[in-house]
Amino acid sequence: MAADSTLALSLVEEFVSGLQDSKAKDAAKGVKDGKFTVLQLVEALGSSLTSSQPHTRARGVLLLSEVLQECYGELTEREVEVLIAFYENRLKDHYVVTPPVLKGLKELTKCTNLPPGSAVSMLRSVFQDIHVQSLMLSERACVYSMLINIMETREAELKGLGADFVFGFVQSMDGERDPRNLLLAFQIAKNLIHRGYDLGKFTEELFEVTSCYFPIDFSPPPNDPHGITREELVQALRAVLTGTPKFAEFLLPLLIEKLDSDVQSAKLDSLQTLAACVSQYEHKHVAEFLQGLWTAVRREVFQTSSERIESAGLAALTALTSCLSRSVLSSDSEDSLSTFLDFILTDCKHHLCEPDLKLVWPSAKLLQAACSASTRASHIITAAVMPSLLEQYNNRTQCSHRRTLLEVVQRFIHSVKNCQSSDNDESVFLAFREALCSIVFSALSESNSSLQITATSVLTSLAQQAGLLLESDIELALDHLTRLLLTEEDDRVSLAVVQCAGALAQLHPALVISKLIPRLKKEMFTEPMNQDQGEASELHSHHAVRQRCLSALAAVSIQPSVVQESTPVLLEVLRSAHTGDVSFSVDEVVLTCRSLQRIAEQVQDTEEAGRCFHNVVIPRLLSLALQAGLQGEGSSGAPSPLVEEVVLSAMVPVISTSCSRLQPTLVGQTASRAVSLFLDGDVSFLPDNSFPSHMQLLKKQEGDSWSLSQLVCLLMGSVCSLPRSVEVPQIDKLLSALEEMSCTCSHPLSYTSAAKCFAGLVNKKPQGDSLDSLIQRTMTRVCSELDSPSSSVRTQAFTLMIWVSKALLLRYHPLFTTLTDKLFSLLDDAGLGPMAADGFSLLMSDSTDVLNRACHADVRIMYRQRFFSENSAKLVQGFNAAPQEKKPNYLKALSNIVNKLPKQVQVTELPALLSLLLEALSCPDQDIHLSTLSCLEPVLVNPPQVLIQQLEALINRLLALICSPAMSVRIASLSCISALSYFPVHEVLPFRARVLRALAKPLDDKKRLVRREAVQARGEWFLLGSPGGR
């Protein structure tokens, strides 16, 4: 024990006299390890604490405080009591001793076993003996942290202190200037308010001492290490000011005053604070300030200079109105809501009727903001405003005025929609139903397209008001929509009509089924009149009508019940197109498939919808495609459009979307049906079953006929988009059949689809030996074909290889590297070199039909970056080693890869590859030019230093390319040149004259698009370095 006290003594000696700060740590360690207690340390400190030198005393206290910082958790209650008494006493000491004393006290407040009453006495002495604002920054922080700590643990005791505590705090924070400390002080104030401390007569003082910082004006110094933002301070202060209704009488006048400020941020802050505070208030708190608040908010919205202030003002008005609507009225008080709404109506209503409609928007916005606050407010306002708006509409004759009024009406309906609660109130607009319907229908019958568009959106809003429109209204509306759909040529109108029909179909499926769909069907199946001598324009308009009908059918099909009615129509179109009963162009057939796809994408995933697609649509599609394929083989007449590649490619997404998102239980069934159809020729599930038995769809067809073999793409659609939980039946047999087909078939669509299908299955096949051996086997076969230059199926083998590589790249399979090496070696191949270079673009881009996330493929994040970082060096190496005539392949591969990388990565990676890319710009291939330019362009926005160093070379090459024979290259190079003008002026100015001269030529280019780009670029370069320019 004696040895220990000497240890303590020596530590004290070294710390106090020797000024060795590290000894505090050793002392703390000593206490922690139990070598000596804190009280023994105090004894050891004895002489330094009683020294006549204040600095020595301060040093002594500092040691004790630092020890406490480490081991406040281990003190007994007795020790704490003694230490507090000691520290309280020391507060009266010389001012240099105060900082360590405060530090010690702060550490003691963290103790969990603070004796009762000690917190209060500690605070009393601090408030009594210390003038906080004359302390240094860190000591002030100490005091605030003390308060925060005690408030956490000793709430009851502090509340016993009554308003004295509030007063003490107000005094100590009064005049605080440092943002770090302010954050702490605001936190204390917020705790005071939110935890129900008694503010007593110091409410106003507390408000004053915090509100003097409002609105916060603070911009952090550059490189601020503390990272305090203005927003943090604003939020902290707002939490204080808006915390209690007791501040209302002080805060509201302050806000009115600050709203008058010229500083934008002050206005914004005031409006946001207003919106926040009234959520706590009742009407009696705001009653006397209503006029002032309204005037201020109105001014901000009417004379707005920024959208943020306007929307903040409107939000504040909504909050204020809903505060007034919330309050319970007593019998003797006046109804402050109606008083307030009266202000608004008197000031705004007449603007809605002014002849020039100049202030109509701000007024309408204000009214709508109030309207959206509560049902009561919306009743009062609509009752006052709607009649005059409707009357206005009927009196005006100018279309633009009518449109404006209609838009205002629409916003009103929309704003009421926001506030209507779930209770079955009847709609606010019930009284105006008839008048509203009549103006909407009259607007729909006008010839002005923007009026029609607005009317459709009003109609949508009206329909969304629960219980407003009658069935007869909807029927009439559907009639109008159908008429517009069939006659209106304007694309914007038909888009709006289609959207509106979609919205109506959501709400009234039965009416859409009975009214709209039969009309559309009839319209689609009428042949264009006098087909033989029919003029081109008439045929064209008939096509456009069909197109609109198809998109309308897709748009209304969201509810499963509607889907059950609309899909048969679309399937009927496909059937008629196939049989030739009604002539549909290939375009129309493709659009029909797109509509089916859209329905599959948007329909609610219910059992009903799933059955519709899996049991009706997909079998129908397969059956029709099969019929067309069989017929294509035999007949010599006009081929069915369903054998066209575009049509089949449009059918694939219908199948894959329904397999990937509708009803996983039914998906398995569809998949096994598709597999057994293709492997075993099982046609039992197809409708119109008149197919020959024992078809071998995946085997080599007789005479290499492609019309059946290409159907493999439909198989791909179903088996490659299954959720991973669904297993593909007979997968091994399927895989080998696909491999065989992709390596032997000579029809591009067939072998590519087979390869894609194979890859899609490989991508999802579980990791393991069977997968590895499968890949090995395929690789051996592919390589043997590729390595024999005389082989007739090298292209096929290459296609299979590139798709398998993609499948493996996406899932980070280790065998991928062997495939990449093969791919790189092919860049030197005489025949396949260019194809290999293009293959890189396929590897790096998202495929639309297989191997994407929508198909539940195994796609790891950032696979592109990974591929790039692993292979860019190889590519550069290969480029340097390659013979001159093979170099373009490497450049093309490189630009294909870089092109698909995310922009951020491009910008960082580009400098290393810049010389290669510049080389690419001067090689003769136009595709390389284009893809390189598209890599360069985003980088030019923020040019790296390397690029600026190579500016001369870059400009030379770009200027050479503006005479390229390919128009897209000319356009891309011109837009790069335009971007160059934003480089640092001193770097590009020397080139100005030369660039301007060179740009004179493309001004007379034969293509308008090129000229447009040239004008843009030349304009920018003219402004460069010119007064008033840049």
Next chain:
Amino acid sequence: MSEGTRLENANPVIFQRSGDRVQTASEEDEDVHDPIDDREIFDLIRSINDPEHPLSLEELNVVEQLRVKVNDAESTVGVEFTPTIPHCSMATLIGLSIKVKLLRSLPDRFKIDVCITPGTHASEEAVNKQLADKERVAAALENASLLEVVNQCLSTRSI
């Protein structure tokens, strides 16, 4: 414009902007020659900023497509512009901006003629004469402060 000078026409009527030109299939066809037409010239000048207002000449209806005449074969362009008010002191400046924009944007084979729509400005003749005089246009562009205003009119607005 220094602060505090009163705008001559403080509250002009604003017209709707026409949309971007619809791109046609023949414009994307490499082999077709697209002649320079009225709309193309109009597209060049419609986005020029007004010297006084943060609006384009099109929005103020100073330039209209039907007042643009171009003959690609004979290499002539004629543009008539309409000042918002008959005493507009900015007429010369607007005309100069249009002229400069066309000079910068058209091949030099074109003869460019910019003038005021007949009967819409008090000193129509004087302005037309100034704008037609090559020497005076060149001299005006030597003047740095004039060039500065013209360049500001021709800068693409950053909104």
